[in-house]
Amino acid sequence: MxxxxxxxxxxxxxxxxxxxxxxxxxxxxxxxxxxxxxxxxxxxxxxxxxxxxxxxxxxxxxxxxxxxxxxxSWRRVELMDALRRKIAGIEQMEKQLGESKRQLQAIIRKIDGRPDGVGCADNTKRLLKEFVASEPRSVSKKSKTHRARSRDAAVARG
CATH class of the missing domain: 1.10.1660.10 (Multidrug-efflux Transporter Regulator; Chain: A; Domain 2)
Known part of the structure; x- marks a missing residue:
C-alpha cells in the first residue's frame, strides 16, 4: 500500500x-x-x-x-525487561507525585487555617518560616538562594 x-x-x-x-x-x-x-x-x-x-x-x-x-522475531527477554523497567519508573513517579500532592494539600490546609486577625502578609511569613524549618538539609546553596528570592517576591505580593 x-x-x-x-x-x-x-x-x-x-x-x-x-x-x-x-x-x-x-x-x-x-x-x-x-x-x-x-x-x-x-x-x-x-x-x-x-x-x-x-x-x-x-x-x-x-x-x-x-x-x-x-x-x-520479538526478543522476549529484552521486551519483558523494558516493560518491567517502565513499570518501575511509573511507580517511582507515582510515589513522587503522591508526595507532591500531600505537600500541596498541607499548604492549602495551612492557608485555609489562617488564624483570625492575621493578615495575608503575616500569614505568608508564618507559613514560610514553617516551610524553611522543614526544608531538607541536602538542598544546595544555589537552590536555597533561588527559593529565598521566590519567597521574598511572594511575600512582597501579599
Missing part, C-alpha cells in the same frame, strides 16, 4: 509516518521505480505498536531498540 492509504488506515498523517521512517522505526518501506513508497500490511501493526508504546511512556529510542526486524 502507498503512504496515503497507510495514513488513512492508521489514522496518522503522512508526515508522521515519514518521521517514524526517518527515525528508523518503520523499516518496511520499499521504494518503487517511480519513487513512491510501498508499505506491506505489517506496517499498520508496527505503527500501532509505536503509537501505543509512546502512549505508555516509551521514548522513540526505547521503541527502536525493542522493535523486531520483523514481527515474528
Amino acid at each position: 502507498r503512504i496515503g492509504e497507510l495514513a488513512r488506515r492508521s489514522g496518522l498523517s503522512t508526515s508522521r509516518i515519514r518521521f517514524y521512517e526517518a527515525r528508523g522505526l518503520l523499516n518496511l518501506v520499499v521504494r518503487k521505480a517511480n519513487g513512491y513508497r510501498e508499505y506491506p500490511s505489517d506496517a499498520l501493526v508496527i505503527l500501532g505498536i509505536i503509537v501505543g508504546a509512546q502512549r505508555t511512556g516509551f521514548s522513540l529510542d526505547e521503541i527502536r531498540q525493542l522493535l523486531p526486524v520483523n514481527l515474528g
